[in-house]
Amino acid sequence: MGANTTTIIADSRLGGQRWDRMIFGHFIEHFHTQIYGGLYEPGSPLADDRGFRTDVIEAMRELKAPVMRWPGGNYVSDHHWYEAVGPNRIPSYNKAWRVPEPNTFGTDEFIAWCKAVGCEPYICTNGGNGTAEEMSNWVEYCNGRYDTRYALQRQQNGNRKPFGVTYWGIGNESYGDWQIGAKTVAEWGPYVAESAKMMRAVDEDIILSAAAVPDTEWTLALLRAAGRYLDLISIHGYWDHTHQVNEPKDYLTCMMRAEEPGQMIERTRHVIGAAGFTDKVKIAFDEWNLRGWHHPDGTGQDKIDARDLNDLPETYTMADALFSASFLNACLRNANVVTMANVAPSVNTRGPIFAHRDGLVKRTTFHAMKLYVDHVRELMVPTDVAGPRLQHGARSVATVDAVVSKDGTGSTITLVNRDPVAAAECRIILDGQVLTGAWSAIILDGDSPDAFNSIDKPDAVAPRSVTMKDAAGSYSIPPHALCMLQIPA
Numbered sequence: 001m002g003a004n005t006t007t008i009i010a011d012s013r014l015g016g017q018r019w020d021r022m023i024f025g026h027f028i029e030h031f032h033t034q035i036y037g038g039l040y041e042p043g044s045p046l047a048d049d050r051g052f053r054t055d056v057i058e059a060m061r062e063l064k065a066p067v068m069r070w071p072g073g074n075y076v077s078d079h080h081w082y083e084a085v086g087p088n089r090i091p092s093y094n095k096a097w098r099v100p101e102p103n104t105f106g107t108d109e110f111i112a113w114c115k116a117v118g119c120e121p122y123i124c125t126n127g128g129n130g131t132a133e134e135m136s137n138w139v140e141y142c143n144g145r146y147d148t149r150y151a152l153q154r155q156q157n158g159n160r161k162p163f164g165v166t167y168w169g170i171g172n173e174s175y176g177d178w179q180i181g182a183k184t185v186a187e188w189g190p191y192v193a194e195s196a197k198m199m200r201a202v203d204e205d206i207i208l209s210a211a212a213v214p215d216t217e218w219t220l221a222l223l224r225a226a227g228r229y230l231d232l233i234s235i236h237g238y239w240d241h242t243h244q245v246n247e248p249k250d251y252l253t254c255m256m257r258a259e260e261p262g263q264m265i266e267r268t269r270h271v272i273g274a275a276g277f278t279d280k281v282k283i284a285f286d287e288w289n290l291r292g293w294h295h296p297d298g299t300g301q302d303k304i305d306a307r308d309l310n311d312l313p314e315t316y317t318m319a320d321a322l323f324s325a326s327f328l329n330a331c332l333r334n335a336n337v338v339t340m341a342n343v344a345p346s347v348n349t350r351g352p353i354f355a356h357r358d359g360l361v362k363r364t365t366f367h368a369m370k371l372y373v374d375h376v377r378e379l380m381v382p383t384d385v386a387g388p389r390l391q392h393g394a395r396s397v398a399t400v401d402a403v404v405s406k407d408g409t410g411s412t413i414t415l416v417n418r419d420p421v422a423a424a425e426c427r428i429i430l431d432g433q434v435l436t437g438a439w440s441a442i443i444l445d446g447d448s449p450d451a452f453n454s455i456d457k458p459d460a461v462a463p464r465s466v467t468m469k470d471a472a473g474s475y476s477i478p479p480h481a482l483c484m485l486q487i488p489a
Helices: 054-062 074-078 107-117 132-143 149-156 185-202 216-229 251-255 260-274 301-311 318-333 364-375
Strands: 005-010 025-027 067-070 092-094 099-101 120-125 167-170 207-211 232-240 282-291 338-343 353-356 359-362 379-381 383-386 389-392 395-398 400-407 410-417 424-430 438-444 464-469 475-477 481-488
Touching: 005 400, 005 410, 025 282, 054 107, 054 353, 054 359, 067 107, 067 167, 067 338, 107 120, 107 132, 120 132, 132 149, 132 167, 132 185, 167 185, 185 207, 185 216, 207 216, 216 232, 216 260, 232 251, 232 260, 251 318, 251 389, 260 282, 260 318, 282 318, 318 338, 318 364, 318 400, 318 410, 318 481, 364 410, 364 438, 364 481, 383 400, 400 424, 410 424, 464 475, 475 481
Parallel strands: 005 424, 025 067, 025 338, 067 120, 120 167, 167 207, 207 232, 232 282, 282 338
Antiparallel strands: 005 383, 092 099, 353 359, 379 400, 389 395, 400 410, 410 481, 424 475, 438 464, 438 481
8 A cells, every 4th residue: 555545443342432422412592693593583484383494493303413502602691591581571682792682582492492303402501690599590490390489480481391401501611701701710610619509409410511621720620619510511612713804714724623623622631630520520512613603893783794794605615514524523532521512503603504584505514414413323443543644834634534433233434535636545444354345435525625505506515325446455535525434244
């Protein structure tokens, strides 16, 4: 084999790691058109009698969404849940996003929407200008089984049975000065501990996360103060920063960031271990996307209207699809510590689903995620990947990224060729045997690395089924492609 061949060695005889389907989770926020005009659009011919877009629900079902995090995000640092329940809702002004909030989509609607999709609700509480009491009252509203104040309020609002919300988060990026009510290192740990204590006093069985970062200063202090109450720490990652200026980075620049999610996971794993919580506290990577959201500072209408630039279809290319694949590979490879990840967001802005007035577009990332949901098997097999690196300027990443999964019916070899123009030659060794022969595969690629889907061309990028046959023990993976190679048992 030549120097340009990547060798993938996977050996199930060394064991396997079960992974949590919550890794394929989702996130939605009260930002721009994610909720209003996205998944919720009363009066639309595409909506049901509750105002839920049925085409969006069907697309979420296609992705087999296991969990949805809501309502934020930055939004939640100025969200008070009690303003968005019951029959008499008054619009509020959300200081985090600097826009009016009608409060017509609140807790009851969110729970009903999750039931329609078939996913678990994950509620992130207000760790900004909210209080521990407000958080615990929200748990009582959702999960309270006695005839007490907030549980009775839920019943009066038409929901006699408790919602049974399992997943809860304390705060969102509370370390950042962009959050309403941001906290210092010294403040955060005790605040989380008190909030968690009160929430668990209402329902001891909830699974609880708190906002963290992959460094020792913030997260070590958090875990020392509150780790005994937590199941998860929440970390976030966006790698193409477009907050102020909407200039999405080119394909190769994006690919150079593709190994960074794994590095963030390793740093966070180290902090959890240093705090003495290995095997007790796991990672929820509960906001992730290649591209950050565009929302320039300011309250002027021009600044708010600039958020429409998030909808430009040409932004979401094979770079987004392959970065997403690389991210999911990193989570699966570290499934003993990462038990949830939530693409941010699911609908509109930078999400895999673009819902417009007349229908929806499945972006390149939708197809990438669906391939993982449909084809990754229950055990991750120990896998080594060795091969050439893709260079761009002073940086480089592995040209091919790969994970291998297995169940009783066979194996899936997941291959990502990041090279924009050249096919990748891959030699695959499974359980000590060089793989040869012809096998079924599904490939996601485009006519260029900058290919994208749009209203006019919704299927410019779509998966295709092929038969792959080796040439002298090597399989050729097309450029800028995600490949799921299926090997029956």
